[in-house]
Amino acid sequence: MAFSNALVLGLFVAINMVLPTLATVYSVGDTSGWAAGADYSTWTSDKTFAVGDSLVFNYGAGHTVDEVKESDYKSCTTGNSLSTDSSGKTTIALKTAGTHYFICSVPGHCSGGMKLAVTVKGAASSTTPSSGKGSPSTTTGTPTSTTTTPTAKTDSSSGDSLSPFVAMLIVSWIFYYALPLV
């Protein structure tokens, strides 16, 4: 009885962790993994990362995954790492918006290509439309400012509502063309 209750609770928690965010887990480098000679700027170029997504680095012995600051990423400087792991499989949860930088701290590997910069979109995209909707209600008393708000409102709302639609189109297009090939 106690076991089944725990099981149901565990399932409930698991479902709640997965469902609301629709987080994406990215396998860094796909089949290449985290290795020397890969080009991670190409790998990131067609991807959009959001808060809640995670990166999984798969690599053999003799590599590390270090999160570093931008300056250390650019210069391949080790020793100031924000975090480091050499377990062979490193999962990084992208918890904050902005650009996150990862390098391999083994000498020569970062300059050899084992460096990854990931730009994470914030939850800011969901707060911008709500602040845009809030401004017209406050400006109803002043007629002069109402003329300027519609332009700003249509700009932000069209940009925010269009991108998920376009993303859905692209995803369905990929599935439509890629699935028959597999």
Ligand SMILES: [Cu+2]
């Ligand atoms: Cu390495």
